[in-house]
Amino acid sequence: MSIDEKNDRIFKALAASSRRTMLDMLKDHPQTTGELCARFPALDRCTVMQHLKVLEQADLVIVRREGRERWNYLNPLPIKEIHDRWIGPYAVQAVSLLGRLKEDLEG
Amino acid sequence: MSIDEKNDRIFKALAASSRRTMLDMLKDHPQTTGELCARFPALDRCTVMQHLKVLEQADLVIVRREGRERWNYLNPLPIKEIHDRWIGPYAVQAVSLLGRLKEDLEG
DNA sequence: CCATTATGTTATAAAAATATAACATGTCAA
DNA sequence: TTGACATGTTATATTTTTATAACATAATGG
Numbered sequence: 001m002s003i004d005e006k007n008d009r010i011f012k013a014l015a016a017s018s019r020r021t022m023l024d025m026l027k028d029h030p031q032t033t034g035e036l037c038a039r040f041p042a043l044d045r046c047t048v049m050q051h052l053k054v055l056e057q058a059d060l061v062i063v064r065r066e067g068r069e070r071w072n073y074l075n076p077l078p079i080k081e082i083h084d085r086w087i088g089p090y091a092v093q094a095v096s097l098l099g100r101l102k103e104d105l106e107g
Numbered sequence: 108m109s110i111d112e113k114n115d116r117i118f119k120a121l122a123a124s125s126r127r128t129m130l131d132m133l134k135d136h137p138q139t140t141g142e143l144c145a146r147f148p149a150l151d152r153c154t155v156m157q158h159l160k161v162l163e164q165a166d167l168v169i170v171r172r173e174g175r176e177r178w179n180y181l182n183p184l185p186i187k188e189i190h191d192r193w194i195g196p197y198a199v200q201a202v203s204l205l206g207r208l209k210e211d212l213e214g
Numbered sequence: 215c216c217a218t219t220a221t222g223t224t225a226t227a228a229a230a231a232t233a234t235a236a237c238a239t240g241t242c243a244a
Numbered sequence: 245t246t247g248a249c250a251t252g253t254t255a256t257a258t259t260t261t262t263a264t265a266a267c268a269t270a271a272t273g274g
Contacts, residue, residue, distance in 0.1 A: 004124070007124075008124050011118075011121050011122050011124075011127070012122050012261095014118050014121075014122075015118050015119050015121070015122035015261095016261085016262085017111070017114075017115050017118075018262095020118070020193070023197075027197075027200070032220080032221095033220075033221065034219085034220060034221080043262095043263080044263060044264055044265090045221090045264095046222095046223095046263070046264060046265080047262065047263050047264075049221080049222080050261090050262070050263080051262085054261090065221095067220090067270095067271060067272075068219070068220050068221065068270065068271040068272065069220065069221080069271090070220080070221065070222095076197045076198070076200045076201035076204060077201045077204070077205075079194060079197040079198060079201065080197065080198040080201035080202065082194075083190070083194050083195070083197070083198040084198070086127070087186060087189075087190050087194055088190070090130075090134075090183040090186040090187065090190070091183070091186060091187040091190040091191070093134070093183045094183035094184045094186065094187035095187065097183060097184070098184075119231095122231095123231085123232085125232095139250080139251095140250075140251065141249090141250060141251080150232095150233080151233060151234050151235090152234095152251090153233075153234060153235080153252095153253095154232065154233050154234075156251080156252080157231090157232070157233080158232085161231090172251095174240095174241060174242070174250090175240065175241040175242065175249070175250050175251070176241095176250065176251080177250080177251065177252095
């Protein structure tokens with residue numbers, strides 16, 4: 001899979017707020033699929049699993065099977081990747097834009 | 108509009124690679140809608156305009172009308188916002204994860 | 215072993231995003 | 245003024261994403 005495809009999967013995975021919330025939930029400690037489902041009472045279990053699949057395919061969630069349970073682990077590396085190669089530079093540009101604005105106001 | 112809604116619009120706007128490419132194109136200098144269309148031969152003009160609308164509603168593109176032309180400006184601030192309040196912390200976590208891995212390998 | 219629990223699979227419905235077509239408006243320049 | 249050009253609008257088709265239902269497997273504990 002190309003870098004662009006990977007990038008795209010990551011951005012697409014982050015596009016849904018439920019999925020971002022799932023990542024937030026996994027940030028402190030891994031959780032089983034059942035636990036995650038319990039924390040999304042509004043969503044059907046199948047829907048939660050579909051979201052997990054999208055996250056897994058973007059490599060944002062890594063799965064370890066243990067008995068009849070499935071532990072979902074957060075993998076923050078792909079986020080760091082898009083951060084480094086795409087988002088970071090924009091943030092820098094935004095800062096320098098603010099800097100220029102400030103200069104303009106002062107000067 | 109709430110902060111969460113804004114956040115969501117930004118992430119959704121960034122979810123399509125055509126739109127990210129458009130932002131990349133606007134990074135150096137603003138461009139008219141026509142210029143942008145010319146640089147996306149694969150896309151219909153209406154499609155390009157729809158994408159621009161999504162970017163505009165996420166406040167990622169700011170529009171200035173001049174005669175019969177429409178100039179599209181990049182606004183990197185919303186990207187900096189999601190960077191600061193969401194993506195950055197994950198990137199930090201990824202770094203510390205790599206750090207721990209390194210320690211484990213060394214220790 | 216067997217009922218329960220946790221998860222997986224396949225199909226399908228509903229909603230949203232993407233792409234295009236057809237027509238409309240406003241501006242410029244000759 | 246008038247025709248060409250740049251953009252805008254509305255409707256609709258296509259594709260993708262999101263949500264559910266129904267059924268299936270597989271491990272655990274009594």
